[in-house]
Amino acid sequence: MLLSLAFTLIPKSMYGKIFTGNRVIDPFIGAAVGSIAGGNPVTSYIIGGELRLQGISMLAITAFIVAWVTVGVIQLPAEALMLGKRFAFVRNGISFVTALIISISIVLTLGCI
Amino acid sequence: MMGRIVEKVGASWVFLLLVVVIYVILAIIDFKLIGNALYVFGRLILRILPVLIIVFGIMFLTNLFFEAKSIVRTLGKRSGLRGWVLAIAGGIISSGPIYMWYPLLSDLKERGMKDSLIAAFLYNRAIKIPLIPMMVFYFGLPFTIALSIYMVIFSILNGLVVERLTRGRGR
Numbered sequence: 001m002l003l004s005l006a007f008t009l010i011p012k013s014m015y016g017k018i019f020t021g022n023r024v025i026d027p028f029i030g031a032a033v034g035s036i037a038g039g040n041p042v043t044s045y046i047i048g049g050e051l052r053l054q055g056i057s058m059l060a061i062t063a064f065i066v067a068w069v070t071v072g073v074i075q076l077p078a079e080a081l082m083l084g085k086r087f088a089f090v091r092n093g094i095s096f097v098t099a100l101i102i103s104i105s106i107v108l109t110l111g112c113i
Numbered sequence: 114m115m116g117r118i119v120e121k122v123g124a125s126w127v128f129l130l131l132v133v134v135i136y137v138i139l140a141i142i143d144f145k146l147i148g149n150a151l152y153v154f155g156r157l158i159l160r161i162l163p164v165l166i167i168v169f170g171i172m173f174l175t176n177l178f179f180e181a182k183s184i185v186r187t188l189g190k191r192s193g194l195r196g197w198v199l200a201i202a203g204g205i206i207s208s209g210p211i212y213m214w215y216p217l218l219s220d221l222k223e224r225g226m227k228d229s230l231i232a233a234f235l236y237n238r239a240i241k242i243p244l245i246p247m248m249v250f251y252f253g254l255p256f257t258i259a260l261s262i263y264m265v266i267f268s269i270l271n272g273l274v275v276e277r278l279t280r281g282r283g284r
Contacts, residue, residue, distance in 0.1 A: 008153055087275065
């Protein structure tokens with residue numbers, strides 16, 4: 001129910017407007033937005049594709065896609081309830097950091113920014 | 114007082130009640146918005162229903178055929194490489210939303226599954242084989258291959274760090 005409400009309240013067009021164009025700050029924004037939004041991975045690819053057309057850096061887009069599927073702020077209460085508070089907070093926190101590390105690693109590997 | 118209510122009714126019911134209250138408040142402010150949210154909710158339920166049946170089916174079968182001892186041996190502290198392979202493969206193969214798998218993982222955790230393997234399972238849910246063509250379409254083959262490899266590697270690192278930070282701690 002909470003997810004449905006979030007899907008309704010956050011329109012897809014909003015994502016492109018929150019990036020600054022700064023290559024240091026944008027990956028953090030990408031990971032933060034991906035963590036809050038979440039949902040079906042396909043949606044993150046579509047939004048990521050749109051962001052790419054808007055000239056957003058691959059660093060930010062990769063951080064966004066990875067955080068979208070690995071971090072779940074909206075699901076956090078359910079995860080904490082079922083798997084333990086400490087586990088949920090630690091796992092999501094580490095997943096946020098690794099989303100940033102993966103985005104840097106991908107860009108360094110493929111040479112695309 | 115809140116603690117007493119949670120203890121008496123259960124945290125899950127309190128959480129559900131809070132969400133219902135949010136819906137009611139928002140319905141008073143903007144009824145159309147809640148109509149849309151309920152429509153999305155209905156579609157979501159229909160979409161996850163098959164996965165929900167699979168999850169509860171697996172839970173039923175593991176409870177029926179696997180004793181706690183065999184789960185500890187397969188996914189517990191001494192599970193070794195086999196445990197990692199099972200968690201990674203399970204995460205990749207599993208379908209549907211992530212939260213559908215919490216009840217099964219919670220059940221397996223109570224029966225001895227390691228935190229590191231739960232974390233690796235959840236991390237690898239990011240790699241979905243049927244969705245790979247879609248990712249290739251948007252970002253190209255090299256990006257898709259590199260991301261998939263990094264995701265598997267980082268799922269292990271993620272699991273190891275989670276295990277270390279949660280070791281010996283309760284819920």
